[in-house]
Amino acid sequence: xxxxxxxxxxxxxxxxxxxxxxxxxxxxxxxxxxxxxxxxxxxxxxxxxxxxxxxxxxxxxxxxxxxxxxxxxxxxxxxxxxxxxxxxxxxxxxxxxxxxxxxxxxxxxxxxxxxxxxxxxxxxxxxxxxxxxxxxxxxxxxxxxxxxxxxxxxxxxxxxxxxxxxxxxxxxxxxxxxxxxxxxxxxxxxxxxxxxxxxxxxxxxxxxxxxxxxxxxxxxxxxxxxxxxxxxxxxxxxxxxxxxxxxxxxxxxxxxxxxxxxxxxxxxxxxxxxxxxxxxxxxxxxxxxxxxxxxxxxxxxxxxxxxxxxxxxxxxxxxxxxxxxxxxxxxxxxxxxxxxxxxxxxxxxxxxxxxxxxxxxxxxxxxxxxxxxxxxxxxxxxxxxxxxxxxxxxxxxxxxxxxxxxxxxxxxxxxxxxxxxxxxxxxxxxxxxxxxxxxxxxxxxxxxxxxxxxxxxxxxxxxxxxxxxxxxxxxxxxxxxxxxxxxxxxxxxxxxx
Amino acid sequence: xxxxxxxxxxxxxxxxxxxxxxxxxxxxxxxxxxxxxxxxxxxxxxxxxxxxxxxxxxxxxxxxxxxxxxxxxxxxxxxxxxxxxxxxx
Numbered sequence: 096x097x098x099x100x101x102x103x104x105x106x107x108x109x110x111x112x113x114x115x116x117x118x119x120x121x122x123x124x125x126x127x128x129x130x131x132x133x134x135x136x137x138x139x140x141x142x143x144x145x146x147x148x149x150x151x152x153x154x155x156x157x158x159x160x161x162x163x164x165x166x167x168x169x170x171x172x173x174x175x176x177x178x179x180x181x182x183x184x185x186x187x188x189x190x191x192x193x194x195x196x197x198x199x200x201x202x203x204x205x206x207x208x209x210x211x212x213x214x215x216x217x218x219x220x221x222x223x224x225x226x227x228x229x230x231x232x233x234x235x236x237x238x239x240x241x242x243x244x245x246x247x248x249x250x251x252x253x254x255x256x257x258x259x260x261x262x263x264x265x266x267x268x269x270x271x272x273x274x275x276x277x278x279x280x281x282x283x284x285x286x287x288x289x290x291x292x293x294x295x296x297x298x299x300x301x302x303x304x305x306x307x308x309x310x311x312x313x314x315x316x317x318x319x320x321x322x323x324x325x326x327x328x329x330x331x332x333x334x335x336x337x338x339x340x341x342x343x344x345x346x347x348x349x350x351x352x353x354x355x356x357x358x359x360x361x362x363x364x365x366x367x368x369x370x371x372x373x374x375x376x377x378x379x380x381x382x383x384x385x386x387x388x389x390x391x392x393x394x395x396x397x398x399x400x401x402x403x404x405x406x407x408x409x410x411x412x413x414x415x416x417x418x419x420x421x422x423x424x425x426x427x428x429x430x431x432x433x434x435x436x437x438x439x440x441x442x443x444x445x446x447x448x449x450x451x452x453x454x455x456x457x458x459x460x461x462x463x464x465x466x467x468x469x470x471x472x473x474x475x476x477x478x479x480x481x482x483x484x485x486x487x488x489x490x491x492x493x494x495x496x497x498x499x500x501x502x503x504x505x506x507x508x509x510x511x512x513x514x515x516x517x518x519x520x521x522x523x524x525x526x527x528x529x530x531x532x533x534x535x536x537x538x539x540x541x542x543x544x545x546x547x548x549x550x551x552x553x554x555x556x557x558x559x560x561x562x563x564x565x566x567x568x569x570x571x572x573x574x575x576x577x578x579x580x581x582x583x584x585x586x587x588x589x590x591x592x
Numbered sequence: 593x594x595x596x597x598x599x600x601x602x603x604x605x606x607x608x609x610x611x612x613x614x615x616x617x618x619x620x621x622x623x624x625x626x627x628x629x630x631x632x633x634x635x636x637x638x639x640x641x642x643x644x645x646x647x648x649x650x651x652x653x654x655x656x657x658x659x660x661x662x663x664x665x666x667x668x669x670x671x672x673x674x675x676x677x678x679x680x681x
Binding site: 106129138139141142143144145146147148149150151155156157158159160166240258260261264269270271272273279283376401402403404405406407408409412413414420423424447486497498 | 598599600601603604605606607608611612636637639640643644645647648649650651652656657660661662663664667668670671672674675678680681
């Protein structure tokens, strides 16, 4: 049986891209339907217990793994809020050198000036502010001490949080609802403006006739089919699932780029045993960065969590693991993220996504260099012992790809934007090449690695798309201070200790 | 369920894609037995995956986590109190 709904816009996905687009369109008076495959999450159900929260908030329990050398754990959020529900909340604007590269290499007319109103609008909506040193906690203080002694560039991160008390479990569901993920910001705005949200809605096909979008077919939890008839469809299923839906819908792919160009920002982390108590889970886990080597594609950012999280990621086994965990309160941890040049691809096997990605030599060299520098950072901070994520006896300079223990959190690029139809899946306005009425608004359109966390880039691009669809420009408060805004910015926007 | 192993570990394992679930079940069975653990030690990647999963369950148990300064129940209670007091979602 099929139920039918009429809308102006059908948005598939309620994460960083979909939620933003839906809210902006609905607030302008459009009829919007949002289809979200996962459930809606209630903060009352957040337990601050990693295994339980991984199972509940993440796709495949956070156990999505890439195939290649080395295999990489790729945890993805699932449900209203998408990965914004389970990320660390770090907010960077797209670096200017990346925008310049996009203009030169991909023909995208994006620059800091044209994107500024989009970034500002998103930052106001999400209460983006810099973490205070007090809230950052002792784990950040360790990295700061090391960076200062070495004279390395560093700083406190900007995050989307209001009234944060440093619960230490951003990635396992914020128990105070301080993190301003799209499930508690943009989606409520969209609903208040009349949008309709369907959870558990598995979008199976984008309907296209005569080269124009006609709507979306979704399988509902009841077993019924929902047909949303809409002349404009915005696909925001995320970098792994968007190319699969486009392919399943048999949309044209003249560029043969669909599912390709996967960048991940592969990452790893080291631990250090300090003299002083660190209690890494007290404070904002990702609150501090060291960008001394950002020009080489290496970024250091804070990571931390409760004992279960630390125990899972500590690169030791047996007695050595038990001894290190006995000193958990004095353990510090810091992460290393690489702006990757390696490229993977997303396909399917028996209906499930298959992600292939292998680290290229240049990225391996970044890890070798980065791990040596990370060790140097900890030693400069006074670490008694540093545990690098390498097998016993392997030094960073000698590490092979298979020696690395990697995770990744920022999949990008599988429906990349390119001005020319023969080279990209969507154009500079995020419209699907060769079709009318199909747009993409998630990390899949981002055509290259960013070198920084991508949520703000995705949200700014989604904002730009929404106003493009509305045929108006993004309100610019720098030009007109009376420009309408979703959130007054005189409200408390900073984290508090 | 052993008080020193989190009940949430079962949920975590059940949430994995079926092929991974089957492989992990086998690895954990090996890791929990001395002869199996010796066999696993020859396969670093597999050993790492099994040990990490077991550690996730062990250190999530309140009886293990509390002495290390982590009380998940207290963190959640504080969060609920703040949300209610300030009318957060």
